[in-house]
Amino acid sequence: MTEHVILFAGPMGAGKTTAIRSLSDIEVISTEATNSDRATFDKETTTVALDYGEIGINETEKIRMYGIPGQRRFDFMWEILKDRAMGLLLLVHADSPDIGGSIEEHLEAFGDIVERGGVVVGVTRSDVHGPGALGRAQAATGRLFPGRPIPVFEIDARDTEQMRVALMTLIADVEARELIRGSRR
Numbered sequence: 804m805t806e807h808v809i810l811f812a813g814p815m816g817a818g819k820t821t822a823i824r825s826l827s828d829i830e831v832i833s834t835e836a837t838n839s840d841r842a843t844f845d846k847e848t849t850t851v852a853l854d855y856g857e858i859g860i861n862e863t864e865k866i867r868m869y870g871i872p873g874q875r876r877f878d879f880m881w882e883i884l885k886d887r888a889m890g891l892l893l894l895v896h897a898d899s900p901d902i903g904g905s906i907e908e909h910l911e912a913f914g915d916i917v918e919r920g921g922v923v924v925g926v927t928r929s930d931v932h933g934p935g936a937l938g939r940a941q942a943a944t945g946r947l948f949p950g951r952p953i954p955v956f957e958i959d960a961r962d963t964e965q966m967r968v969a970l971m972t973l974i975a976d977v978e979a980r981e982l983i984r985g986s987r988r
């Protein structure tokens with residue numbers, strides 16, 4: 804069985820829990836608690852440990868998806884999960900106050916995954932905020948990884964098809980890099 808472990812990261816309210824629920828074949832395991840930080844993002848609940856979902860691609864291939872809390876006070880889970888992942892799906896919401904800063908912070912924290920695997924950035928909630936966020940997101944990825952084109956999508960975390968395109972792009976990127984590394988050995 805080939806397993807792809809993909810980490811869903813990003814700031815609070817970016818849509819990590821929503822995205823995993825859109826994608827998973829199994830009932831998602833979530834650890835939601837009452838959101839005491841409505842100033843950062845106004846919603847009922849927030850993830851305090853992790854989300855877990857799965858997609859079966861075929862009999863021999865499976866994607867394991869882990870979502871981590873956006874709030875830094877729960878970042879012990881970042882450390883636990885980041886060593887296992889081969890791919891990073893980084894979500895940022897278009898109405899975030901500092902989209903570039905959020906991307907830089909997360910790409911720095913999870914740079915190891917980017918180096919050994921792959922990364923795709925999804926800009927969510929573009930319908931709420933309007934234009935401009937995509938360009939700022941692309942500029943931030945370019946600042947941190949100048950020699951490496953990183954795919955940046957505008958996506959709705961509630962939309963299964965859009966999320967599947969982003970996730971499959973990430974898996975294809977991870978597999979292509981594995982092949983290239985293998986052929987150099």
Ligand SMILES: Nc1nc2c(ncn2[C@@H]2O[C@H](COP(=O)(O)OP(=O)(O)OP(=O)(O)O)[C@@H](O)[C@H]2O)c(=O)[nH]1
Binds near residue numbers: 959
């Ligand atoms: N309008 C709109 N809403 C969206 C879109 N993507 C996600 N959402 C909503 O944005 C909210 C995101 O919340 P969560 O999925 O809990 O976010 P999270 O990243 O898991 O947040 P934490 O666990 O608190 O870090 C949900 O209410 C989603 O329905 C989008 O493209 N457009």
Ligand SMILES: [Mg+2]
Binds near residue numbers: 819872
């Ligand atoms: Mg969450």
